[in-house]
Amino acid sequence: MTTARAASWRSYSPAAFWRRRLSPFRTRRLLQTHLLVLAVCAAVGVSALLLSCRQVLDGTEAVASREAPAVQGLAATRLAVLRAYEEAGGLNDQEAQGLEDLTFVGVAGLGETYRAQLSAADQGLSRIADRTDQDLGTVNGLLASYSNSINLGTAMYRDRPLMRQQKLEEAHSLLTRPDVGLVPRLDELRRIQMRHAEATATMGWLQRGGWWLAELALAALALTLLSALFVLRDRCGRDWTPYLLVAFALTVLLAVVPLLTMFSAQDDLDGAVGDLQQVTLVSRQSCDGPSLRSCSIDALAEAQQTVTEKSEDVRRQLADETWTDRVYQGTLTGGLLVVVLPVVGLGLRLDSDYGRRP
Numbered sequence: 001m002t003t004a005r006a007a008s009w010r011s012y013s014p015a016a017f018w019r020r021r022l023s024p025f026r027t028r029r030l031l032q033t034h035l036l037v038l039a040v041c042a043a044v045g046v047s048a049l050l051l052s053c054r055q056v057l058d059g060t061e062a063v064a065s066r067e068a069p070a071v072q073g074l075a076a077t078r079l080a081v082l083r084a085y086e087e088a089g090g091l092n093d094q095e096a097q098g099l100e101d102l103t104f105v106g107v108a109g110l111g112e113t114y115r116a117q118l119s120a121a122d123q124g125l126s127r128i129a130d131r132t133d134q135d136l137g138t139v140n141g142l143l144a145s146y147s148n149s150i151n152l153g154t155a156m157y158r159d160r161p162l163m164r165q166q167k168l169e170e171a172h173s174l175l176t177r178p179d180v181g182l183v184p185r186l187d188e189l190r191r192i193q194m195r196h197a198e199a200t201a202t203m204g205w206l207q208r209g210g211w212w213l214a215e216l217a218l219a220a221l222a223l224t225l226l227s228a229l230f231v232l233r234d235r236c237g238r239d240w241t242p243y244l245l246v247a248f249a250l251t252v253l254l255a256v257v258p259l260l261t262m263f264s265a266q267d268d269l270d271g272a273v274g275d276l277q278q279v280t281l282v283s284r285q286s287c288d289g290p291s292l293r294s295c296s297i298d299a300l301a302e303a304q305q306t307v308t309e310k311s312e313d314v315r316r317q318l319a320d321e322t323w324t325d326r327v328y329q330g331t332l333t334g335g336l337l338v339v340v341l342p343v344v345g346l347g348l349r350l351d352s353d354y355g356r357r358p
Contacts, residue, residue, distance in 0.1 A: 038224050043339060045338075056207075059200050065131070076308075084114045122147070132193060139189065152167045201272070225248045225251065228342070229244050272318050283307060
């Protein structure tokens with residue numbers, strides 16, 4: 001009974017099935033076919049894998065160096081110009097109340113806050129200009145006019161209430177005028193930049209197709225390597241060929257390690273985009289509405305702190321990409337070996353066994 005079961009197993013085992021499938025073909029033709037299939041699968045799989053990895057790395061670099069700083073800068077600029085107006089209005093309210101203990105130094109000290117906010121907004125737009133392809137000329141012009149109106153209302157016309165009020169109203173109009181004001185234009189720039197960031201970070205169908213192609217080609221490569229090892233052992237009486245064994249091990253590693261690493265990096269990228277959406281939401285919730293007159297200095301200051309912290313989180317999340325670069329370099333090296341080793345292993349065997357035959 002045991003002998004019968006063993007004979008049955010030998011007849012219907014995977015090895016017996018594959019031996020019957022290959023029996024019509026000559027050994028030399030089988031080895032040549034395996035060599036061709038190995039070369040094609042290795043070339044396709046490694047090329048698709050490297051391209052897919054490069055797309056993830058390039059997307060991460062683009063978001064970290066351009067898209068994220070631009071979105072964060074626009075949000076910070078929006079908060080800065082709003083807080084500058086609130087600080088200037090608060091300063092003029094205190095002066096209008098006739099506070100006798102406000103010396104010149106004290107007034108200058110109170111004015112430093114809104115000036116610092118205007119300076120931060122100007123510097124923010126300057127930094128954004130290097131990280132976006134959008135035209136910031138109109139926004140820069142509006143910011144200059146807005147800063148001039150606030151400075152006139154708080155400094156030159158400090159002793160003339162009617163002119164002071166007029167300049168502050170002018171600044172508020174420049175800030176909030178529908179569609180063409182400073183804040184609406186900043187919001188539009190932010191929306192466009194956010195769409196760019198989302199498009200850069202999102203893995204599209206073409207990129208997913210690249211990963212599928214890479215994994216399928218590597219799976220076909222692994223199966224073909226197993227078949228080549230079987231043919232060499234079954235037909236040629238050879239023990240395990242080191243070249244093919246190493247190539248098989250590398251193929252398994254290439255199918256697993258880059259995929260897990262790059263999808264982890266993609267998760268970090270998606271998380272960074274989520275944080276950018278939170279940054280824009282915080283910048284709008286702190287002071288919103290058609291008139292923007294319900295702003296609170298404390299709320300704006302808290303929103304600025306939140307935006308700064310979130311921006312730091314995004315930078316930290318996207319900054320440490322050394323390990324993904326190392327994985328990419330390892331993928332490149334392993335891919336080259338996977339292409340070369342099967343060709344060398346089967347090429348040497350064909351040359352040794354059939355090289356002198358016609």
